[in-house]
Amino acid sequence: MTNSTLINCCIHILLALFMPPLLLGVIGKTKAAFAGRVGAPFLQPYFDIIRLLQKGTVFSTTTSWVFRAGPIVALATAAVAALLIPFGAHPSPISFEGDMILYAYLFALGRFFTMAAALDTGSSFEGMGSAREATYSCLAEPTLFFALITLSRLSGSYSLNGMLSNVSSGAWLYAGASLLLLIGGMFIVLLAENCRIPFDDPNTHLELTMIHEVMVLDHSGPAFAIIQYAASLKLFVLGAFFVQLALPFATGHPYLDWGVFIATMLLLAIVIGIVESVMARLRLVRVPQLLVAATILAAFSTLLVIR
Amino acid sequence: MFAALIILPLIGAGVTWLIPFDRMRPKALALFACGHMGLVIRMLIHTPPESPGGWFHLDALGKVVLLSTSTIFLACAVYSMGYLYYRRERSNRLLCMWLLICLSAASLVTITHHLGLMWVALETTTISMAPLIYFNRNARSIEATWKYLLICSVGVALALIGLYFLAYATVVAKVEPSLLLDDLVRAAGKLSSGWVHAAFVFLLVGFGTKMGLAPLHTWKPDAYGEAPGLVGALLSGGLVNLAFLALVRVYQLCIATKEITFFQNALVVMGLFSMILAAIFMARQADFKRMLAYSSVEHVGIMAVALGLGGTAIFGALFHLLANSLTKGVLFLSSGNIHRSYNSKSTDHVRGAMRRLPWSGGLFLAGFLAITGSPPFAPFISEFTIISSSFIQGRMAVGAVFLISLSIIFIGMALTVLPMVMGEAPPNSETTSYRETIGTVGPPLALMLLVLMLGVWIPAPLMNLLREAAAQLEVR
C-alpha cells in the first residue's frame, strides 16, 4: 500500500467518523432558512450527541439483551458500509468483486436488529414503526439492486469502486436517459431509507405516523446517541453513493477531489432540506405506491442498458 | 400321487361331516390343510410324471397356482380355529365340509390338462362356495348367494359351450376329437378359425365371469361383502387364481393357433376396464369389505392386462398372482377381525382400529400399502414389472391408463382406510366380546411377513419356477 493511498484511507475514515452529523445540521439550517428562522447552529447535532453521551440511561423493564444489541449492530453495519463505499473519486479502503451486494445486505442486518430492539420494548407504537420499516425497506430493496445492475452494466465492473468511479460524465453521453431514471429512483430510496420527508418526519410529535423515530422512542442516553450517530452515518453512506451517481465530478487532483466530495455532500444535504421544506408528508397508504414507482423507474433504466 | 392330492381333502370333508362337535371341526380342517400343504410341497420338489393318457400333468403354471391356493387355504384353515370360536351361535359343519370339497376341486383344476375335467372342477368350486357365502343365514347373504350362483353358473355354462365349440372344431377338422390341452395344441394348426374364435370368446366371457373381470364382476361385491372374512380371502386369493389358470390354458391354446393378438387385445381392454371401474367404485366406499371386493376386481384386471401385454409382463402376471393372493389374505382376514370387533362394516362406525385392535389395524394398514403397490412389499415387484414392460414395449397408452387408475385407486383406498385405522374409536361404537388372539392374528401376520419377504427377496427355487412358468407362455 503506497503512501498516498494510506493518506487517502485515513481521510476516508476521518470523514466517515466526523462528517455525518454535519449533514443533519445543514438540513436543519436549510429548513430553518425556508421557514424564515435563524435555526440551530450547523454543529447542533454534534452537541446533541455529546450531551446524550453524558446522560444516564433508562432501560424498560420489559426489554432483554436484544434491546441493547440494536444500536450497536446499527452503528457497526453503517460503519462497515462506510468502509465499502468510495468517497468521490477516491476508492474505498475495502473493495472486492461483489462488495455491492454486501453493501446492500449490511443495511438489512442493521434493520433487523433495530426492529428487534423496537419490538423488545413491547410498546405498540414501536411495533407499528418496525412493521412499517420492515415492509417499506423490503420494497426499496429491488430499486437499489436495479441501480447496481445498471451501474455494473455501464462500468463493466462488479465492485462499488469500479462502478462508481467509471460513471464519469462520459457515461452520461450514451446512457443519459437510464441514468436520469436511476437518479430519480435512487433519490426516492435515499429519502425512504433515511426516513426523511415525504416518507417520515424525524421531528414530528405524532407517533402514530412515524416510522424510524417511533422505533427508538425507548432508547435514551448513550444508546440514543449511538442511534442518532448511526442514522446520520447511514444517510452519509447512502448519500455518498447517490452523489457519486448524480454528480460524478473528478478533477484528478487528490486533495481537490476530497473538496469536491465534501461540497457535493453538503449540496445533497441542502437539496434534501429543500425537499423537506417544500413537500408535505405522504399518507402512509401512498408510501408503498411511491416506492413501487421508484422500483419501476430503476427497472426501466436497467432494461434500457441491458437490452 | 395326483389321486392323493384330490382324495385327501375329500376324506377330510367326510371326517368333518362325521365329527359331532363344533369345537373339533376347525382343528380337523387345519390338520387336513397342513396335510395338503405338505403333499403340495412334496409334489413341488419331486414332480410326479405325467399320468398315462395325459389327463393329469402338473406343469410349472399349475405349480404356481397350486402353491398359492394351498398357502391361502392353510392360512384360512388355521384362522378358522380362532375365528369360529367367535361364531359359536351356529354349526360350522357345512362350512368345514364345503371348504375341504372346494380344496379338492381346486387342486384338481391345477393338476389336470383336460379342459373338460378342468371345467367340471371349476363348476364344483363354484357350487361349493355357495353354502359358504350363505354362512350368515340372513336376507342379505341369501341375496348375495343367489346373485353369485346365478351369474357364475351362467358364466360357467358359457365356458362349457365354448369348450363344445373347441371340441366341434376338432371334429370338423377331422382330427382325433379331444379336449386334452396337449392334443389341441398339437392340432391347433388345422382347426378352423371360425369355431376357434367363437370358442375363445365364449371361454373368455365364461372364465372371465368366474374371475370377476369387469363388467362381468357384478357378483363380487355382494358375495365378498356378505361372506365371512375367511371365505372372502379364499374367493379372492384362491378361486380367482383358478379361473385365471383356466384363462391361461386358453391362452396357451391361442399361442398355438396364432390367433393370439385378438385374445391379448381383448384381455388388455377388459383388464384396463376392470381397473378403471374399480377405481371409480373404490373412491369414497363406505363398506370396507365391498372396497376389498373392488380391489379384487382391480387386481384380476392387472393380471389380465399383464397377460395381454406378454413379454416380461408375463412374469409380472404370475408373480402378481402369488403376491395378490397373499396380500388379499392379509386384508380379508384382518378386516374380518375388525368386522367382528366393531360388529359393523361401515366406515362411519369403524374408526381408530389401531387403538382398539393394534395388530389387526396395523395389518390392515400394511396390507393396504402392500396391495396398492408400495415398496418394499411383493405387489410392488409385479406391478412395477408390468408398468415398466408396458412402457418398454412402447404401449404408452396402456401404461398411462394403468398408472393413472392405480393412483386413483390408491387415493380412494387411502381415504377409506386411513380414517378406519387412525384416530379414536367413536364413543357410540358398539363394543363386542371379540379380543385379538394368536389364532386370529397369527395367520394374517404370517401372510404379511411372506408378502414382505417376497418384496425384498425371492428364493431361487421360486424364481426358477416362475421363470419356467413364464417360459410356457412365450409367444413365438
Place this chain on the structure above:
Amino acid sequence: MISLADQFLVLVLLINFISLGTSRLIFSIRAVAVQGVILGILPGLIHSFSWHVLAITIVIIAVKGVVIPQLLGRAVRTAEIKREVEPFLGYVPTLLLGAVFTAFSFGFAGSLPMLPEHQNYIFVPASIATLMTGFLVLTTRRKAISQVIGYLILENGIFIFGLLLAEAMPVMVEAGALLDLLVGTFVMGIVINQISREFSSLDTSLLTSLKEE
C-alpha cells in the same frame, strides 16, 4: 331318424317363443318341462339303441321333465305368484327380439364350417337360438323363478349343441350336462326355496338391497 330329430328341434324353437310370450309362470314352467322331455328323447333318435343311451334318456326326462318343474312349481305355489307382472321389457318386444336373435343365430351358424352330415340340419342354429332365448328371459324378467327358467332354457341350448359331440366325446358331454342339471335343480331349487322363505316372494327386484348407494 336324424331328420326326425330336426323336426323336434323346430318344436324346441317354438317352445322358446312360447316361454318368451307367456306371462303365466306355471305355463312357462310346463313349457320348459316339455322342452326338457323333447331334449331327452333326442339322443335316442340320433343314436342307435343302447342301454347307455336309454339310461341317459331316462335320467334327463326324469330331471328336466319332472323334478325341476315340481321344485319350481312348489316354490311358485308357496310364494303365491301367478304371473310375471311388469316385465323389464314387454312381451311383444321380447318376442320380436327373440325372432331377431333366432334369425341371427341362423346366420351365425351359416358362417361356420360344419361336418357334411350336420350340414343340412339346424342343430347349431337351434342351440344358439335357444341359448339367446335363455339370455333374453334372464335379462327381461324380474322374478327369480323366471330367471331360473331362463337359465334352464340356456342350458337346453347348450345341451342341443352337446348332441353334436355325443359320439365324439360322450363322457365329457354327459358330465357337463349332468353337472348343469345338478346346479339347475338342486342348488337353484334350494336357493329358490330359501328366498321364498326369506322374502315370501320371488320378485328379484326385491333382491336389490345389495348395491352402491
Place this chain on the structure above:
Amino acid sequence: MYSTLQGACVDPALVAISAALVIGCAGIPGLFLRKPGLGQIFSTVATILAALAGLPSSLLLLFSHTTTTYSLDWGLPFGPCELVIDPLSAFFLLPVFLVSAAGSLFAVGYWPSAEHRTTERGLTFFYGLLSSSMAILLMARNGVFFLMVWEIMALSAYFLLVTEHEREDVRRAGTVYLIATHTGTAALFVYFSFLAAQTGSFMLPTAGSLSALSPVAAIIALAAFVGFGAKAGIMPLHIWLPSAHANAPSHVSAVMSGVMLKMGLYGIFRTLTFFHDPPLLWGAVLTVAGIVTALFGIAFAVAQRDLKRLLACSSIENIGIITTGLGVALLGVSSHTLPLVYLGLAGALLHILNHSLFKPLLFFGSGAIIHASGTREMNLMGGLAKGMPRVALFVLVGSVAICGIPPLNGFASEFLLYLGFFRQLTENSLSYLVLLAPLLALVGGLAVVAFSKLYSSVFLGTPRSPGAAHPHEAGLTMQLPLAVLALLCLLIGVVPQVALRLVYPAIASFYPGLASTEYPAEYGSILDKLSLVGVLLLTMAVVITLLWYWRLKKGRVTSAPTWGCGYQRGTARIQYGATAFSEIAVSVFSGIIRQKIRRPAMAGLFPGGSRCVDHPTETLLERIIAPLFTLAGISFAFLRRLQHGLMHVYMMYIFATLFILMLWAH
C-alpha cells in the same frame, strides 16, 4: 485430517454404509424392551456414534476421487443391486448424518418416553428407519432399489408425521402427504421405466451417458421434475409441505425439512448428470420454477401465524433458491458459460448445506418453544427470551442466517448466486438472468419481514397469554443440538471459503468440465475478503459494545416501564402481535397471499366486544385441488349407479360383453 484417516486400512465407504445400517436398526431394540426410555437412550447413543463414524468417512469420500462399488445380493429380477458413493452422494450424506444425530439427541428431551409411552417406540423406530433410508438412497444405483428405499423413506416419514393421530389436523396432513408422495412415486415409476427403456437395464446411467435431445429424454426429465419436485416441494407440487411440517413432532419436521426435501433435490441433480447436452429449455424451466417457488414460498411465510407453518413455508422458499441456482447452472451448461455453471452450482450446493443447518436449528428451536409455551400460535407467545435466553440466542442466529444476512452462512450462498447473475452482464448471452437479482433481493427482504416477525413475536415484548407467561429453559439434551448447529452457521458464515472447498468435489462430479479451472481459487479469494469483512463487522460490534459499557459504568442506569406515549393503561394485548406486524406486507402482496378474514360486525352506537380473525389459506390446495376432488367424488357417485343390484341388468352386461366380443372377433 483425512489423510490420516485414509492411512487407516478400513474403507470409508464401508464405514458409511454400516453407519447407515446401524442408524436404521437403532430403534429396533426399543420395540421389545419392557422398560420405557431404555430403547430411546440406546438408539440415541447408537445413532450419534454411527454419525460420528459416518461424517468423517463421508468427508473422506468427498475428497478422495475413487469410488468403490458394493453389490448387494438380492433375488429380484432387476439386475444387480449396487451401492456406490461418489462425491455428489458423499456431499448429500453430510447433512443426513449430522441432522439425524442431532435430532435423535433432541428427541430425548423433547419426546421423552416417560410422557409418551404409547408413541415413543414407534417414533424412535421410524425415525431411525427414515434417517438410514435417506443415507442408503444416496448410495443406491439400481433404479428399483432406489425406488424401494425412496418409498421406505416416504412411508416412514408418514408414520412419523401421524404420531399424534388422534388429532384431526394431523390425520388430514398425513393423508395429504401420503397422497402427494404416492403420486410422486407414480411419476418415478414412469421415470425409471423410461430410463430402463433408454438404457436397457435398471441401473442408473453413468454421468453424461445419455443424449437429451430424444423425446424420451424429455419424458424422463419431466417425470423426474414431477416425482422429485413433489418431494422437494417445488411449486406447484408443494401442497403437502406446510401442513406436514407443521403437524409432525419438531425433530421430525427438522429432519423432513432439513434433509428429506434435499433427497428430492438430489434426485434432480442425479438425473441431470445423466445427460451431456441439456437443452436451454430445461434450465429455463428450473430457473423460473425456482424463483417463483422462492417468491411465493416466502410470501406465504410472511402471512403465517403458526410458528411451524412459517418455517415450513420458508423451507419452500429455500428450496426455490436452490432450484434457481441449479437452473442457472444448467443454463450455463447449455450455453457453455463456465462461470455461470460454477457459481450456480456452488451457490445451490452451499445453500443446501446451509439450509440443512439453520432449518433444523429453527425447527429444534420451535420444538423447545412449543415445549415451553404449549402452543404453536405466535399471537399467543411473547417475552420468551427472558425465560429461555440461550434458546433465544440460538434461534436468533438461525433467523439471521436464514434471511441471508451477513455475517452468517445464509449470505455466503446467496452471495455466490448474486455473483453469478451479475457475471452474465459482461457475458453477452443470457444477460437477462441478471433480472433475477432484484427478485432474489425482494425474497431476502420478505424473509427479513417473516423472521423478524417470528423472532420478535415469540421471544420479545411481554407474554400475550398465560400459557407463555412462565417459560422454562430447554433441557441440556435439547440445547446441545441447537448450540452445535448455531455454531456451524456462524462458522460457515465467517469462513465461507472453507465451505466452498467442501462443495467443490460435488461440483466437479456434477460437471467434469470444471475440473481444470481456476474458479475455486478465484472465488475462494473473494470469499476470503468476505470473511475479512465479517470479522471486521464482529470486531467493530465488540468494540462499540465495550465502549458503551465503559460509558454505562460511569452514567447512572435506571429501569422503568416502557413509555406508553401517554397511554398509561397499556396491557400486553395492545402490543403489536404477529398478524399485526405482517399486516402491511400482506396487504401489499395481497395478489399472492390470500387470507380468510372474519371482520367483526359493528352494530349500534356502542358495539360490544368482538374479535377479528384472519388466517392465511393454502391457495392451491383449498381453492383448486380440494374442489377437484369433490367434483370427482360427485361424478364417481353418479357412475356407481351401474351397480344397482338389478339381476337382469347384470345379465345384460354379460350378454352385451359376449355380443361385442363376438362382433370384434369377426
